[in-house]
Amino acid sequence: MTTPVTKAPPGHTPAEHHAPADSTYVLVFAFLVIVTAMEVSVTYIHSLRQHHVEVPLLIILMVIKFFTVTYYFMHLKFDPPTCRRVFNFGLFVAVGVYIAALAMFHFFSASFV
Numbered sequence: 848m849t850t851p852v853t854k855a856p857p858g859h860t861p862a863e864h865h866a867p868a869d870s871t872y873v874l875v876f877a878f879l880v881i882v883t884a885m886e887v888s889v890t891y892i893h894s895l896r897q898h899h900v901e902v903p904l905l906i907i908l909m910v911i912k913f914f915t916v917t918y919y920f921m922h923l924k925f926d927p928p929t930c931r932r933v934f935n936f937g938l939f940v941a942v943g944v945y946i947a948a949l950a951m952f953h954f955f956s957a958s959f960v
Contacts, residue, residue: 867919875919882912902949906942913938 886908895901918924923931 866922871919875915879912879915882908906946910938910942
């Protein structure tokens with residue numbers, strides 16, 4: 848019994864559709880552990896909160912983790928650019944809504960007290 852040969856889409860070579868090596872996943876995992884440790888440590892450093900740097904730092908780290916997870920574990924790095932644009936658009940909308948909500952609570956909290 849033979850397995851059927853699948854053709855690559857036009858403009859792509861079959862080598863482009865293989866998953867990265869296991870060592871790549873281990874490196875990505877280690878990177879995500881380091882970024883997560885940075886996020887946790889940012890929440891424990893009280894001087895960052897006093898200088899209003901905590902939330903922007905956490906948002907930047909969140910975006911870095913989002914791109915890392917989607918590009919490697921969801922294989923968007925190897926997909927057409929259209930798929931990447933859809934995910935990136937969703938991220939920017941979510942971050943915009945989150946920042947708008949934070950701004951609303953920050954600016955309007957004094958008027959309700």
